[in-house]
Amino acid sequence: VDLSDNTNLFGAPPNALAGFRTSDSTRLTRYPSLYAGGLKRAIARYLSVDETNIVTGCGSDDVLDSTIRALCDPGDIVATSDPSFSMIPLHARMNGLHCEQAPLDAGLDIDADALLAAAARVTYMCSPNNPTGTLASRDAVERVIAGAPGVVILDEAYAEFTSESQAQRAAVSSNVLVVRMFSKAFGLAGLRIGYAVGAADLVNEVEKSRGPFKVNAPAEEAATVALTSDLEWMREKVAEVLYLREKFSVELKRLGLSPLPSSANFVMVPVTDANSVAARMRDRSVAVREFTSLPRIGDALRISIGPWDMMAEALAALEAALQ
Numbered sequence: 001v002d003l004s005d006n007t008n009l010f011g012a013p014p015n016a017l018a019g020f021r022t023s024d025s026t027r028l029t030r031y032p033s034l035y036a037g038g039l040k041r042a043i044a045r046y047l048s049v050d051e052t053n054i055v056t057g058c059g060s061d062d063v064l065d066s067t068i069r070a071l072c073d074p075g076d077i078v079a080t081s082d083p084s085f086s087m088i089p090l091h092a093r094m095n096g097l098h099c100e101q102a103p104l105d106a107g108l109d110i111d112a113d114a115l116l117a118a119a120a121r122v123t124y125m126c127s128p129n130n131p132t133g134t135l136a137s138r139d140a141v142e143r144v145i146a147g148a149p150g151v152v153i154l155d156e157a158y159a160e161f162t163s164e165s166q167a168q169r170a171a172v173s174s175n176v177l178v179v180r181m182f183s184k185a186f187g188l189a190g191l192r193i194g195y196a197v198g199a200a201d202l203v204n205e206v207e208k209s210r211g212p213f214k215v216n217a218p219a220e221e222a223a224t225v226a227l228t229s230d231l232e233w234m235r236e237k238v239a240e241v242l243y244l245r246e247k248f249s250v251e252l253k254r255l256g257l258s259p260l261p262s263s264a265n266f267v268m269v270p271v272t273d274a275n276s277v278a279a280r281m282r283d284r285s286v287a288v289r290e291f292t293s294l295p296r297i298g299d300a301l302r303i304s305i306g307p308w309d310m311m312a313e314a315l316a317a318l319e320a321a322l323q
């Protein structure tokens, strides 16, 4: 039972999967479209923005990396919260940049003043935040957008699990890029498809630094089908995750734990000595993601939410590991 990476544990979207299985062999022998134009149009319809506001990539990791490379020169600063998405400091380093990490505030909200103090070329925020699952307050997000000297990336990898999104606003802002993907709610992590929404000039710069042919042909086809024919499936699975997340959190509390309030498809739960708890859970064939010495939180486990039989196994393994 692998609950370590926040993917869709209910499976792949059915129509996208059916199309993938019967895909024409020219999908493999020929190059894909240069810049995934068909997918951009489908995303634009999904989010009610214009296709010129979209850039796609090989997973949102690729979009984040290309954005940082497009907007920064070696030696510049990228600012992010701590804890937040663990790839940001790595993308910064790989592009020759310094990463300033500002701890979340005492309420686990983004600390706008601390982020702004970095005066970064690119300021990164993630909401709902990975790994905490917490939603950033509107006040903090607005203060960062208003005060940041450079571009603000708002990572909405888990937006489908909330009713909050700044995607439409990003399309008409000059300095906000909203990053989204197909790896979580849409169940297509293996196909590697991510995208960002922003002003046409801004996404164009990201596209130039990313280059052509980054979304492969079967991936573009599957994501386009998912957006046109699997939205109902996706929304049903999201509703199920939200219900199971609350049920799971109640059980965690019954074990004497204090899960953080989550707005995503996973729950972070502080524990003593996360490494050994996670290792003991792995001995019982349950994988979760362990974190140690997080600012404000300490040691914790991040546990994806899936069908209840998986969650029941996770609970049993956790209960045994805690003893």
Ligand SMILES: Cc1ncc(COP(=O)(O)O)c(C=O)c1O
Binding pocket: 005, 006, 058, 059, 060, 061, 062, 085, 126, 130, 155, 157, 180, 181, 182, 183, 189, 192, 193, 194
């Ligand atoms: C917040 C966040 N952003 C980006 C990513 C990268 O996802 P992908 O490259 O699969 O689109 C992840 C993956 O876990 C994530 O949690």
